[in-house]
Amino acid sequence: MDWDDLRIFLAVARADSLSGAGRRLGIDASTVGRRIARLEAGLGAKLFVKTPQGYALAPEGERLLPHAETAEQALSVAAEALSGPGDLSGQLRIGAPDGCANYLLPQVCARLCEAHPGLELQIVALPRMFSLSRREADMAIAVSQPQAGRLVVQRLTDYRLHLAGHDDYLAAHPPIRDRSDLRAHRMIGYIPDMIFDRELDYMTETGVDFAQLTSNSVSVQMQAIRAGAGLGIVHDFAIPFHPGVRRLLTDQVSLTRSFWLVRYADDRRSQRMNRLADALGQGIRAEVARLETQLATLEASAERRT
Incomplete structure (x- = not known):
């Protein structure tokens, strides 16, 4: 053999x-x-x-x-x-839910590629769990901690989500003063039977029974909000990419979730994989903090103008 x-x-x-x-x-x-x-x-x-x-x-x-x-x-x-140690090189496939894949990983991976020219990074954005045992990805970012399998799981960072809408939608619809007002508005969210992780079940936080416009993709939901189709729960780190989208009822509808880095257990023996995991984790933590700080700055600036 x-x-x-x-x-x-x-x-x-x-x-x-x-x-x-x-x-x-x-x-x-x-x-x-x-x-x-x-x-x-x-x-x-x-x-x-x-x-x-x-x-x-x-x-x-x-x-x-x-x-x-x-x-x-x-x-x-x-x-x-x-x-030997040297620069990181070779191919690394990273699986991630599409919110992380669209709004965080492009910047993080760009910096990694700049620092390590021999590195080839692949981002696989799928709205479902990844199978590391089948090598769908070398590492995966998850929104909840896996409880089974020969895996190494590392908590990366918390991130925040809030209710949001676009200025055009808000100008054309009744004012929103508290959660009870949401029943008069069109809601955007996940397709209920396609929620692959309980941590993504946001709608109960709004007090509204169901959403009229749904998708299994975070990015599609955000584009619908940006187009003025309704209101939805979105990642704070995504809002700076969409001018005109702003948070609502931040004192009444506020969620905190975590990202977890998941690796195949045997990869702990690989110094290269350990270094890549460290670099990826540091990059995601820094990017979430940067974008959430940017959002706070944008909101403070808007408040001063009003």
């Missing part, structure tokens, strides 16, 4: 298909299939079971998986030992 066979085995196990593994590896699906068949013949064991959904691990494959992952990690650590 050689490492190249194990590399292909891991790709199929993570992609659940020959074609998906081939795309990750840069080879065609038929080659992947032949290599898996050769590995199974050499081991005298069936590693995968073909299902309507793709390729699932057979019991023998389940037993092989942790050993293959250990070999992968050992090779990575060995490569780091030979290359």
